[in-house]
Amino acid sequence: MNDGLNPAWLRAFVAVCDTGSFTRAAASLDLTQAAVSQQVQRLEAECGPLLIRRTRKASLTPAGVKVLAYARDMEEAHARLRLALADDDPHVGQISVASPGSIGLLLYPRLLALQAAHPGLSVSYRAAPTADIIAAVLASRAELGIVTHRPDDERLRTELFAHESLCLVVPAQMDDVSWPALVRLGYIDHPDGMDMGRRLLARVHPGQRIDQLPVRGFTNQIGAILDPVAHGIGFAVLPRFAVQAYPRRQAIRVVDTAPQVIDSLWLVTRAEWPLSASAAWALERLREHDWLAGADAPASWPAHDNG
Structure with missing residues (x-):
């Protein structure tokens, strides 16, 4: 078998499996029946017999079951990749955050509320010390980090988040x-x-x-x-x-x-690229409410710059 299988062959095979016939598969793909049959034959030349061809409906061989599962995995992977590259829907995608445990007690429930309102979102939250949070942001394990000391690292964008x-x-x-x-x-x-x-x-x-x-x-x-x-x-x-x-x-x-x-809490993100649409939107939602206000320092209080 070659290192990669032609995506057109896999699409034709999936269409035959989904529709149950080469004729209906050809119609769904806007191809001729001969073209669909040829693509499936080429796939079988690589993988072995995949279909048991019957008069009314084709059925799968054991190898066909495995190739069909692989083809569906590829379809899902391509869909996720297109979504990640498009990144234009703030209500779809992952929101990954790392912070100290104290603010996490309030932060995480609010992130979950955003996810409950928009099921296309996925929330990943971890509580960690500052050094681990910075490492997670730099390694792209967390897109948003909140730390207790302002880091001096040109790879990071830093801004005040709360007191x-x-x-x-x-x-x-x-x-x-x-x-x-x-x-x-x-x-x-x-x-x-x-x-x-x-x-x-x-x-x-x-x-x-x-x-x-x-x-x-x-x-x-x-x-x-x-x-x-x-x-x-x-x-x-x-x-x-x-x-x-x-x-x-x-x-x-x-x-x-x-x-x-x-104490000052600092938001850290990667400096080299902008936030994803979902992370930027979530950050706006968190900041527009007054849940942070209970710990903000009045103007008359000297803030302790722990960085």
């Missing part, structure tokens, strides 16, 4: 948030917990050190970090997006702290 404050979160019934009270309660740690806690607590309780706090628990599941806080077991420091997404808000309290610690 996100750090929150001191205690059990709902806790009124005393003095340093001795926090020490008695203890800290709920997570992969970024010590860094976030150090940065915020240094402003709220100057001179105190986070390593003086007893650690009451640890989890790397972003959606579960506030569960022990809701049970009164400890307190945590988390980005506001993670707090906004927590379902048991009545069981926790966000302490008003001053001064605030505000």
Whole structure:
């Protein structure tokens, strides 16, 4: 068998299989019956007998079943390629995003809502640290990346996406948030917990050190970090997006702290080519709503440029 099969031969074969006869296949392809028969014969010369020709309807041999499956796969692949190259329908195609887990708790449900409204879309989302997100964008595993540090890489286009404050979160019934009270309660740690806690607590309780706090628990599941806080077991420091997404808000309290610690979140994309129609459209839809506003820094707050 040659390395590739002539697409015209495969189209003729599929048409015969779909219509059940060479006559109807010829009519569907706007060809003569002799032309269709010749193309199928050439395909059989490459692949062996594919059809058992009967008076009323042709049937497939075992080899014919395999070639038909291959031909249909090729048709689907060609359709996907044409769609990808056209890229003019914002409601069809893949939206691939990578971000920190905190904003992902709010971002992913909104992406799924877009997909539910437009079933031609496919959403791919991954939560990852900044280094992995940048690598995913550069390797085209994610078209849109949101990172916590502004990268210095000429291959990337970077723009400010949102501001996100750090929150001191205690059990709902806790009124005393003095340093001795926090020490008695203890800290709920997570992969970024010590860094976030150090940065915020240094402003709220100057001179105190986070390593003086007893650690009451640890989890790397972003959606579960506030569960022990809701049970009164400890307190945590988390980005506001993670707090906004927590379902048991009545069981926790966000302490008003001053001064605030505000981080910048950056959108990164490949600099060499424009966004796909679906990704550009999804980005517009995400930005036109006020779901980001809960973590935006007021003009009077100095943003912490973590890049």
